Amino acid sequence: MTTCQMNTPPEMDMKEETRHFNTQLAIIGSGIAGFAASIFAVNRKIATAQIGNTGALAYTTGYLDLLGKQDDEQAAIADPWRALEELRKNQPNHPLSRIPTADIHNGFDEFTAFFGEYGLAYSRPGANNITALTPVGTLKQTLCVPATMAAGPRAFAAQKPCIIVDFIGLKGFSGRQVVANLHDRWPDLGTERIAFPDMDHGEIYPEVMARALEVPATREKLAAALKGAAGQAKVIGLPAILGMHRPDHVRAELERLTSLEIFEIPTMPPSVPGIRLRELFEQVLPHKGVTLIPQQKVTALTFAAEGATLSLSDSYGPIRIHTQAVILATGRFLSGGLEAHPDEIREQLLGLPVTQPADRTLWYRDRYTDRRGHAIHRAGIAIDHAFRPLARDRRPYNERLFTAGIILAHQDWIRSRSGAGIAIATAYRAVAEVERFLIAQA
Amino acid sequence: MTPESLRKGPATGETILETEVLIIGGGVTGAGIMRDLALRGIHSILADKRDLCAGASGGNHGLLHSGARYVSNDLHSARECRQENELLKRLAPQCIEETGGLFVAVDGDDPKFAEKFPTLCRQAGILCEELSVAEAKRLESHLSDKLIKAYRVPDATVDPFRLALENVDHARVINGSIYRPHTEILGFEQADGAIRAAICRDNRTNTLLTIRARQFVNAGGAWAMIIAQLAACNDVHLLYSKGTLLISHDRITHHVINRLRPPGDGDILVPGGTVSVLGTTSMRTDDLDNVRPTVDEIDLNIREGTAMIPALATARYIRAFSRVRPLLQSSGNSDDRGAARGFVLLDHAGQGLSNFCTITGGKLTTFRLMAEKASDLVAARIGSKVPSKTASVPLPQGEACRWTAPGAAPKYWFKANNPDDMILCECEMVPQSAIDQIVQCAPGTEEEMTLEAIALRSRAGKGPCQGSFCGIRICSYLYDRGYYRDRTGLVHMRNFFNERFKGQRTVIWGQQAAQMELAEALHCGLLGLDSLEDD
Numbered sequence: 001m002t003t004c005q006m007n008t009p010p011e012m013d014m015k016e017e018t019r020h021f022n023t024q025l026a027i028i029g030s031g032i033a034g035f036a037a038s039i040f041a042v043n044r045k046i047a048t049a050q051i052g053n054t055g056a057l058a059y060t061t062g063y064l065d066l067l068g069k070q071d072d073e074q075a076a077i078a079d080p081w082r083a084l085e086e087l088r089k090n091q092p093n094h095p096l097s098r099i100p101t102a103d104i105h106n107g108f109d110e111f112t113a114f115f116g117e118y119g120l121a122y123s124r125p126g127a128n129n130i131t132a133l134t135p136v137g138t139l140k141q142t143l144c145v146p147a148t149m150a151a152g153p154r155a156f157a158a159q160k161p162c163i164i165v166d167f168i169g170l171k172g173f174s175g176r177q178v179v180a181n182l183h184d185r186w187p188d189l190g191t192e193r194i195a196f197p198d199m200d201h202g203e204i205y206p207e208v209m210a211r212a213l214e215v216p217a218t219r220e221k222l223a224a225a226l227k228g229a230a231g232q233a234k235v236i237g238l239p240a241i242l243g244m245h246r247p248d249h250v251r252a253e254l255e256r257l258t259s260l261e262i263f264e265i266p267t268m269p270p271s272v273p274g275i276r277l278r279e280l281f282e283q284v285l286p287h288k289g290v291t292l293i294p295q296q297k298v299t300a301l302t303f304a305a306e307g308a309t310l311s312l313s314d315s316y317g318p319i320r321i322h323t324q325a326v327i328l329a330t331g332r333f334l335s336g337g338l339e340a341h342p343d344e345i346r347e348q349l350l351g352l353p354v355t356q357p358a359d360r361t362l363w364y365r366d367r368y369t370d371r372r373g374h375a376i377h378r379a380g381i382a383i384d385h386a387f388r389p390l391a392r393d394r395r396p397y398n399e400r401l402f403t404a405g406i407i408l409a410h411q412d413w414i415r416s417r418s419g420a421g422i423a424i425a426t427a428y429r430a431v432a433e434v435e436r437f438l439i440a441q442a
Numbered sequence: 443m444t445p446e447s448l449r450k451g452p453a454t455g456e457t458i459l460e461t462e463v464l465i466i467g468g469g470v471t472g473a474g475i476m477r478d479l480a481l482r483g484i485h486s487i488l489a490d491k492r493d494l495c496a497g498a499s500g501g502n503h504g505l506l507h508s509g510a511r512y513v514s515n516d517l518h519s520a521r522e523c524r525q526e527n528e529l530l531k532r533l534a535p536q537c538i539e540e541t542g543g544l545f546v547a548v549d550g551d552d553p554k555f556a557e558k559f560p561t562l563c564r565q566a567g568i569l570c571e572e573l574s575v576a577e578a579k580r581l582e583s584h585l586s587d588k589l590i591k592a593y594r595v596p597d598a599t600v601d602p603f604r605l606a607l608e609n610v611d612h613a614r615v616i617n618g619s620i621y622r623p624h625t626e627i628l629g630f631e632q633a634d635g636a637i638r639a640a641i642c643r644d645n646r647t648n649t650l651l652t653i654r655a656r657q658f659v660n661a662g663g664a665w666a667m668i669i670a671q672l673a674a675c676n677d678v679h680l681l682y683s684k685g686t687l688l689i690s691h692d693r694i695t696h697h698v699i700n701r702l703r704p705p706g707d708g709d710i711l712v713p714g715g716t717v718s719v720l721g722t723t724s725m726r727t728d729d730l731d732n733v734r735p736t737v738d739e740i741d742l743n744i745r746e747g748t749a750m751i752p753a754l755a756t757a758r759y760i761r762a763f764s765r766v767r768p769l770l771q772s773s774g775n776s777d778d779r780g781a782a783r784g785f786v787l788l789d790h791a792g793q794g795l796s797n798f799c800t801i802t803g804g805k806l807t808t809f810r811l812m813a814e815k816a817s818d819l820v821a822a823r824i825g826s827k828v829p830s831k832t833a834s835v836p837l838p839q840g841e842a843c844r845w846t847a848p849g850a851a852p853k854y855w856f857k858a859n860n861p862d863d864m865i866l867c868e869c870e871m872v873p874q875s876a877i878d879q880i881v882q883c884a885p886g887t888e889e890e891m892t893l894e895a896i897a898l899r900s901r902a903g904k905g906p907c908q909g910s911f912c913g914i915r916i917c918s919y920l921y922d923r924g925y926y927r928d929r930t931g932l933v934h935m936r937n938f939f940n941e942r943f944k945g946q947r948t949v950i951w952g953q954q955a956a957q958m959e960l961a962e963a964l965h966c967g968l969l970g971l972d973s974l975e976d977d
Contacts, residue, residue, distance in 0.1 A: 059960060061968055074973045136918065136932060138970045171864045171874075172914065177921035181929050202861030268914060269964065333955040334963075340955035342741065361737045364950065368943030369936055369965070369972040376955075414959075414967045 018318040021291055023049040025434055026310050026321050028298050028349065029329035029337065030054040033405025033423035035281045036107070037327050039114050040431040042288045046438065049291035049321050051298050051312060054278045056335045061266035062149065062240065062273025063132055064122070064424070066108070067096070068141035068417025072372045076141040079128050080421075081105075093410040096418065098385070099425045107428030108421075112144050118280055119246040121147040131156060133265045135173055135239070137181030141417060146273060148240070148247045151263035155235040161188040162235040164265075165226060167196045169204040172268045173239040192229035197221035209241040210272045213250050223257035230260055240264040240272045247276060293319070297336075301326065301349055303398045324441060325434045328381075328389065329405040329427065337407045338380065345379050347407075352389050352397060355382045355409040373415035380409035386433045387426065399437070404430040457651040461487040461620070463820055464640055464655040466627055466669055468492075468886075469499035470602055470806060472661035473609035474813030474832070475820075476621070480613035481835060482821055482828040487619070487653055489642060491626035493886060493898055494606045497663045499806065500898075501765025503687065503712040503719050505698060506530060506538060506598040507807040510545060510570065513562035514555070514704060519784050520566040523807045530810065531598060534837040536847070537605045541713055543597025543698035544578060548749050549588035551703050556591040559702060563595065570595050582695050584753045597698040599712055602806055603846040603898060610885040611840035623886040623895070625651070630658070630673045636797045637673060657820045658798045664730055664768040666802035675793040678800050679771035682730060684764055686739035687721030688949060691758035691906050694718040694751060701750055708746030711754070715847065717904075720747045720754060727766060735762040740948045759949040760906055761942075770803045785812045789819060797823060842884040845876045845900035866919055867912035869905020876900055877916055881925060890925060893917060893938035906953075909942045910961030914969075929974070936971040 027037045030052040041048040067080040067087070077083045081101060088097040096104065105125060112122035122144050123130070129141035130153045145153065155162050164175040175191030182189055196209055197218050212218045226236055242264055243250030254262050266273055285292050293314065300311040310321040330337030330349065338354065339346050340363075345356045356379035357363060363376035381389045381403055388396035389403050404426040406413045413419040463479055465472045468490030476488045490496065509523035531538055547556045563570035571594045578592035579585050585592075613619040624645040631639040631652075639654040660678075662669040670678040693713045701709030712719045723739045740762055747754040770786050785804030801816040814830040821828065844850055852871035855863065863873045877900070881891050884899045893913055896902060902916060903909025917935040920926045926934070939961075950958050966972040 059963070065967075069973070074975075076973075134969050136914070136935075136969050138932070140968065140970055169862070169864070171866065172918055174918045174922040176924070177918050177926075177931070180921055180927055181932060203864045266968070268911070269960075333959045336956075340951040342951050359737075360948075360951070364943075364947050366734070366944075366947070368940045368947075368962075371972050374962075376950075414962050415972065417967060419963070419967065 018320055019316070021049060021319065021321045022323070023047045023291060023321060024324045024438055025049070025327065026051065026308070026323040026325070027327045027329060028052055028301070028310070029331060029335065029405065030281075030294050031056050031329065031331050031335055031405060031423065032060065032420055033329040033331070033427045034327075035285070036111050036424045036427035037329060037404055037431050038285055038290050039111060040107070040428055041434070042285070042290060043110060044431065044435055046431070046435060047289070049293070049323065050285065051293045051296060051310065051321070052330065053297060053335070054282065054294045056331060057278040057281075058270035058274040059334070060274040060277060060420075061269065061271060062146045062277070063140070063142040063266065064108070064112070064144040064420040065141070065417045066104070066125070066129075066143040066421035068129060069415060071412060071415055074371065077129060078141070080143060081127070091410065095408045095411050095422050095426050099429050103428055103432070104421070104425040107424045108144060110428070111424050115280065118284055119248050120276060120280055121248050123147065123150050133178070133237070135178070135265055135267050137178035143421070146247070146264075148242050148251050148264045149266070151235060151261045152237055152265060155261070155263070156186055159186060159188060160235050161233040162186070162190070162237055163230055163233045164189065164191045164237040165229050166191065166193050166239065167204060167209070168193060168200060169196070169202055170206070170209070170239065171203065178237075178265070190231070190233065194225045194229050197225070206239060206241050206267050206272045207244070207275060210244045213241060213243050214245065216253070219250065219253050220257060223254055226254070226260065226262070227258050230258070235261045235263070237263050237265055239267045244272065244276055244279065298349060303400060308398070308400050325400045325402065325437055327427070327430050327434065328401065328403040328407065330407055332380070332406050340376070345376070347381060350397065352381055353392050354379055371415070373412040377412040377414060378410055380411070381407050382409050387430045388433075402430040402433055457649070458654065459487060459651060460654045461485050462655060462824065463487075463657045463659060464489065464653050465659045465661055466640070467661035467663055467665065468494045468606065468621065468623065469497050469661065469663045470495065470606050470609070470809040471499070471663070471801060471804070471812050471816075472659075473606040474809050475659055475661055475801075475816050476613040476619055477609040478813045478817035478830055478832050479820065480616040480619050481831040482817065482826055483617065484821065484824065484826060485617055485619055486613070487655070488610065488621045489625040489627065489653065490623055491645060493623040493895060494610065495603050495898070497665070498765045498767050499602050499606060499663065501685075501687070501763050502602065502806055503710055503721055504599050504602060504714050505710065505712045505806070506600040507805065508543060508595040508597045509566050509568045510543070510563055510595040510597070511700060511705065513559070513566050513568065516784065517566055519808075520568065522784075522811060523805075524566055524568050526808050526811055527596060527598065529833055530600065533835070534605065534608070536839050536844070537601050537608065537837070539599045539713075541597065541599050541697050543595045543700060544573070544582065545593045545595060545700045545702040546578065546585060546589055546750055547591040547702035548586050549590055551590070551701070553590070555704065556702050559593060568595060582697060582699065584694055584751045585699070586750055586752055591702060593702070597700070599698065599714055600806065601714075601847055604843055605809075607843035607846065607885055607899065608837050608840055611843050612838055614885065615838070621886045627669060627672060632673070632795070635794050637795060656797060657823055659816055659820060660798065660800040661802070661816065663802060664766040666768060666800050670790070670800050673790070673795060673798055675790045675795065675798065675800070677788055677790065677793055678802065680802065681769040681771050682727050683767045683769050684725045684727040684733050685722040685767055686735045686743065686762060686764040687719055688735070688740055688743055688759050688762040690718045690720065690754075691760050692717065694753060694757060699750055706746065708743035709750070711747060711751060717760070720744070730766055733764040733766055734944055735764045735948045737948050739764070758953055760908055760954060761945040762948050763945050768802050787815050787819060842879050842899070845872065845880060847901075851876055851901055866915045867902040867905065869907050869912070870901035872900050872902045872912065874919060877902075877919060878923070881920075890930070892934045894941055897938065903938070903942060907957060907961070908946055909938060910957070910964065913938050913942075914964070932971065932974055936974055939965055939971065
């Protein structure tokens with residue numbers, strides 16, 4: 001466990017055993033939605049605290065999907081913006097249907113711009129999806145990719161000769177597999193296996209390789225090996241190992257040393273691209289003034305007339321965060337925002353009503369990979385027009401409580417390849433609503 | 443045989459195989475017959491339309507009965523179990539864990555039944571030791587506070603997959619007897635009161651083959667009546683009882699725990715390596731091939747099991763499964779649990795056939811005895827005077843058969859101490875070398891082995907992640923080694939996940955819901971296995 005990182009605002013009272021913080025917005029949850037909300041809030045000069053375990057972030061691939069598939073269709077979506085219009089017609093309750101296209105676009109713009117400042121540039125949202133590569137050699141539609149991965153889709157689109165390089169001792173990523181599954185769509189794709197510098201024996205791990213590549217000497221050795229592997233090809237694909245903190249720099253250096261174009265393919269999660277996002281958020285947001293408590297869980301959230309209070313503890317004792325507004329972005333089952341009990345699905349923190357199938361027999365279809373998806377994924381929190389969760393009486397649970405991310409009902413982010421899209425767009429909207437609320441309060 | 447499966451044909455080219463005995467059905471009984479015959483010097487082919495233990499042999503508690511379970515309603519079966527239990531512990535220790543078993547009664551259970559239990563055990567020759575409530579709780583801390591009576595008996599656990607694999611492998615080593623998975627019997631050629639050949643289809647390649655033999659043994663388990671009818675034998679009468687069991691993430695008890703009452707739902711909890719198996723329900727069914735657990739059956743098992751072991755109410759479950767038990771209809775008993783669990787050997791002489799027999803019913807514990815009886819008949823018909831040796835010859839340990847035992851893989855891996863031999867299944871610590879060995883030399887290996895076939899021969903996919911990670915890793919490794927060369931490898935991967943899901947579907951709550959969400963995000967969201975082109 002790391003100790004929590006946080007700023008020490010003047011309000012902090014050292015004499016009390018319980019430490020108190022005051023803020024305008026408290027964001028509960030540290031996935032894409034929570035961090036996107038923090039970024040949007042900071043950019044709008046809203047005093048922000050963010051709490052919640054960042055574990056699930058490591059499971060992201062780095063790709064930012066907006067809408068990659070229509071439910072129950074095999075074909076991928078090329079133009080996600082037009083697909084959003086379809087979605088509005090067919091699924092008006094879908095969280096993305098509640099957000100104007102311009103807001104979604106702005107959200108992606110603002111979110112991706114943030115990373116560029118810190119050595120992890122992203123492609124900006126384009127008019128069409130990008131056809132991106134997966135570690136097993138399938139293709140997937142996504143909207144934005146890290147700059148370290150961008151050359152792969154470009155080389156595929158241009159059908160350039162390319163070598164996928166894999167490593168002795170790195171399991172779960174096989175160049176032969178990528179090539180076997182792509183060769184009919186990318187005939188000039190080949191593969192080579194090399195030893196990673198100074199790790200030529202036993203099992204090696206992407207995270208360790210990535211950190212090793214921040215050292216210039218390792219890069220030089222790897223560059224020599226890559227040049228040997230490239231043969232006639234001018235483009236090299238690697239598993240995602242190009243550095244942890246300065247991936248753009250690591251890639252640029254390797255390209256300079258090899259005179260080759262180099263790109264990454266995400267590996268099996270937990271993967272380097274996910275860990276990069278987590279570490280970047282954890283390092284950058286406190287500098288931006290966010291009170292970030294990434295390893296703790298909020299144990300209680302109470303509302304009073306003058307504000308809301310979050311209770312949690314860290315290794316130094318109890319903490320109370322007093323806030324004007326709250327965004328609940330606690331995710332689904334993996335992140336603990338929702339809990340599946342044998343008899344029903346429950347919201348973990350407040351016991352908010354969960355829109356869900358009548359009983360457990362209806363949660364899943366018989367066939368796991370059924371293209372229509374499973375009803376359990378569409379379960380979640382119902383909201384009003386201002387992204388406030390609804391109580392049992394269908395009225396907002398509290399005027400100060402907003403919500404964002406895949407905890408929302410009426411969407412299946414897995415089947416529609418829209419996890420980051422829902423996270424970013426709903427965070428954008430929720431922060432806009434918070435801002436409106438704070439102004440009205442003031 | 444359904445008309446549909448017949449229509450699947452026709453196939454090109456015809457292969458003809460010859461053997462002395464064709465055994466139909468790759469459950470433990472068929473595997474046992476194969477070895478029994480081989481030990482008598484008789485060559486056989488064992489054919490299964492799917493793979494080893496695809497029926498009830500692979501879908502039970504893995505309980506090696508002491509016999510105590512049957513003392514109240516079937517003394518004969520109880521005695522058979524007692525004898526076989528003792529034999530197998532001695533002859534096949536690699537497949538068995540001597541856990542011991544407890545029979546426990548709780549508040550509300552019939553005290554009269556509990557009182558007469560030791561006497562009944564004595565009548566069957568089964569060792570039965572009464573324990574004080576305190577002593578029982580000391581042995582098994584999870585036992586209910588409402589415990590009123592406890593007895594200890596020599597129950598044990600047995601790995602049916604390893605048992606079948608070892609029997610088949612030993613037969614191969616002795617005299618080159620052959621095991622053919624995915625080989626379905628479509629019909630028989632008969633002449634002069636005897637079967638001459640079985641017409642079969644290889645379900646993997648969809649090609650026809652003919653197997654000629656002198657003797658034909660139907661060891662089809664629940665499918666025995668259908669197979670007999672293919673030979674126009676109408677003297678096999680079976681009823682089908684569906685049983686559903688579930689597997690917990692952790693091993694909850696050291697001993698087998700039986701409810702001390704007449705057999706009922708959810709009253710046996712059996713440890714199996716690092717997990718426990720709870721069951722079973724009992725429900726009539728007509729469908730042999732598409733049985734699946736239902737939410738009601740799962741909840742019933744847990745509710746009943748909780749009376750003995752309250753922790754079962756909150757335990758984490760990783761999987762459930764259903765199989766069909768064949769019940770002998772002739773017993774004329776209206777209660778399926780009361781129906782004799784004994785076995786039957788039919789020589790079909792009354793049906794005008796001189797070289798066909800059917801063996802069915804029975805239970806895992808008595809598989810060796812069943813195999814011996816069937817083999818005695820076959821041997822006599824062939825004119826062999828060599829007696830069965832399975833009651834005295836120990837079952838050797840086959841190298842490629844050792845990967846099914848829970849906890850075995852880590853042991854071998856640590857022992858080999860080879861850092862280049864990477865672990866592919868992290869839940870169960872299955873290394874690359876195990877996959878290589880299985881692909882190359884386990885019984886029934888094939889050119890392009892599916893992940894399901896590998897999982898059957900190892901612990902891969904049996905842990906808490908249920909294969910969702912190791913399925914990707916093993917698939918990747920198979921591509922890497924050149925076993926998979928195109929997109930069919932992805933189809934194998936997808937099919938493996940779909941198959942594992944059948945067992946997960948009814949127990950996805952708590953941590954399993956998180957696990958499942960992550961798995962699906964990976965398999966469908968990232969890899970796109972929900973939109974492969976062959977869909």
